[in-house]
Amino acid sequence: MTNEIIIALVIITGLGLLFGVILAVSYKKLKVYEDPRLDTVEEMLPNTNCGACGVPGCRAFAEKLIANELVPSGCTVSSPEGIENIAEFLGVDAGEANKRVARLLCAGGKNEAHNLANYKGGIGTCRGEAVVTGGSKDCSWGCLGLGDCAVSCDFDALFMNSNGLPEVIPEKCTACSDCVDACPKELFVLMPVEQKLIVQCRSLLEGDLAESKCSVACTACARCVADAEEGVIEIKNNLAVINYNHNDLATPLATMRCPTNAIVWLEGEAQFEKPREKTLALGGVETNMSSGEKIIVTERS
Amino acid sequence: MLDKKLTFKHGVHPREFKSLSDHCSIERMPFVEEYTLPLSQHIGAPSKAIVVKGQQVKRGQKIADAGGFISVALHSPVDGTVSDIDIFPHPNGKVLPAIKIKCDPFSPQIRESSPIDFEQMDTKSFISSIQDAGIVGLGGAAFPAHVKFKIPEDKKCRYIMLNGCECEPFLTADHRVMVEHAKEVIDGIGILNRFVGAEKAYIGIEANKPDAIEILAEEAKKSDFPVEVVPLKVKYPQGAEKMMITAILGKEVPSGKLPLDLGVLVSNVGTIACLSDYYRKGKPLTERVVTVTGTAIKRPGNVLVPIGTPMRDVIELCGGITQDAVRILLGGPMMGVVQKSIDTPVVKGTSGILVLTNNEVKDLDQYSCIRCSRCVDACPIFLNPSMMGLLAKKGLWDEMMDYNVMDCFECASCSFVCPSNIPLVQSFRVAKGMLREKWAREKEMEENA
Secondary structure, eight states: HHHHHHHHHHHHHHHHHHHHHHHHHHHTTTTTOOTTHHHHHHHHHHOOOTTTTTTHHHHHOOOOOOOTSOGGGSSSOOOHHHHHHHHHHHOOOOOOOOEEEEESOOOTTTTOOOBBBOOSSOSSHHHHTTTTOOOOOOOOOSSOHHHHHHHHHHHHHHHOOSSOOOOEEETTTTOOOOOHHHOOTTOOOEEEEEEEEOOOOOSSOOOHHHHHBBTTTOOOOOOOHSSSOTEEEEEETTTTEEEEGGGGOGGGGGGGSSSOOHHHHHHGGGOOGGGGGHHHSSSSEOOOOOOEEEEEEOOOO | OOOSSSSOOOOOOOOGGGGGTTTOOOEEEEOOSSSEEEEEOOSSOOOEEOOOOOEEOTTTOEEOOSSSSOOEEEESSSSEEEEEEEEEEOOSSSEEEEEEEEEEEOOOOOOOOOOOOOOTTHHHHHHHHHHTTOBTTTTTTTHHHHHHHOOOTOOOOEEEEEEEOSSSSSSHHHHHHHHHOOOOOOOOHHHHHHHHOOOSSEEEEEOOOHHHHHHHHHHHHHHHSOOOEEOOOOOBBSSSSHHHHHHHSOOOOOOOOOGGTEEEEEHHHHHHHHHHHHHHHHSSOOEEEEEEESBSSOOOOOEEEEEEEEHHHHHHHHHHHHTTEEEESOOOTOOEEEEEESSSSTTTTOOOEEEEEEETTTOOOOOOOOOOOHHHHHHHHHOOOOHHHHHHHHHHHHHHHHGGGGGGHHHHOHHHHHHTTOOHHHHHHHHHHHHHHHHHHHHHHHHOO
């Protein structure tokens, strides 16, 4: 009886020692060198793993930073100080910070766009609505307003306003492109913040037809083309398209005569203003060129 | 006659509502002012327009060529002028390129056509002539017929199987085609068989169409090719091709495989009747039978509609809609697509226009899944809709792949039986779309890399 206990003890201890030796040897032999800076850099990064830098995850981004394949400013989530700290720590150039934000290319909310039907029941998401003959709006390109993008946003940079349209908070937006993928109508684009002139419409229909479906549709009247510097805007498929290669030539002047306010100039706080929400009730909006403030014309046309 | 009707396992029994229109013989739609012919009425690449604005076209004249192998030609339904080639609303909700033809009001609308000699054709020219005739599957999916009829060299077609089940409630278009065009259906089988060389043909018909079974069985006796009319049990989705094969042959088409892997070629009865029309009378696919029905239609019926006719005119022909109409569907109530507008044209895949009232359309509250497994018992292909529904709610599309979501053919039996009114099939449709989109993105990235 005692013998058996001793035998068992010896076997277990022997096995334990054997595996201990194997582990100790393999730790030495198979050790993978890892840059000690990797953990530190990863800690300095925001660790949101959003993928906006184009690399899968923050650790992978940190690896690329150490290998000098990318620059710290590639991380759009970190604050400028954070990027500076990483650059300092690694002794590299922080690189050109090119802040981009998501922009919605539709301005047809509840007040502007014409609805043909009610989407009831179902799954209650934009994706779900889009598979049912492209959603209830008359315009086939327009925002469906059920907020798939707001749900997808990890940074609370998107919210649905009272007009049933998503709004982007540029300060919080990290250009991670989650909303771009979430939108079934592909209405989000990532743009550098300097690009202030945008056409908030994607309808390819002809002028009157487009306007009959949505009061802020681009009617391709080409007034903006005439008002802007040459080459900045052109009309393609019944839609004004801005050539951002000439972004430095773009001015708010191009938006002044737009009959539907489809083309807008986003300036500072102005992008939160939605003066066109009132257009249906008040007849029209004109912009004072010099100060940028809106003057509302009250009489109906 | 078999005592026990053949069928598949699982499935559901929705109320039929077929008596609204199953006695109405097919009436011809009068010509209307203008026709809109979308260039993509079928699955696959859009057709390519070969006419220009202002050009005169004849009834049955080809106005667009096939845009690839999985694509078909398009023909003018009337004598008239091409008034516009632009983007117009399509029944699928998008705004897509289409040809608008203004009907010539003084034309006698006589089709000048002659039979096509198929006896001398080899298989290759037969396939391309079907593509040229613009024939697609008329069951609803509008898959180009010639692609289906082209038997790959490593496979053999043993049985031709005609689908006359029409298991969707309300729809009676195929029923009327079988009753009124039985000759063409049987003749079409003969033409097709010259080129595919099958042993036998089956026509699967649900037992709720005794007149169609009788007439076709009578007609089949005259044919020199063995054609068997098989009455099937009335059950939804009996008309899904995989379900019909299971019912008739007792074999299951494996996941991800095609019926042809079992040596079976399945086609809708209307499509086969089209073949006969084309080769015997030289008539390409320019019109199809559409069931206009529903409790909100004043005078339900089966109408032979030229492709491209605005839906509004078709509904008006049937007496218009009643005041309490709340929902318009293209196709049947189970798989049909809800429409937001009736200003879209009838296309090749339109099997029915269904308008329902508040009595049928109920806005029910959704509750949580109580795991009663009724959906599991209903799913004809033995999936687990309950679990997939939970995953879809969380957006776990990849995990849904483990439950074979791509095999789902969206028959909606699961949503039909769910006591909690969970939109199961709707979420699977979204999931399938998301997965396809994701794969396309990954493929693009691979190609770029």
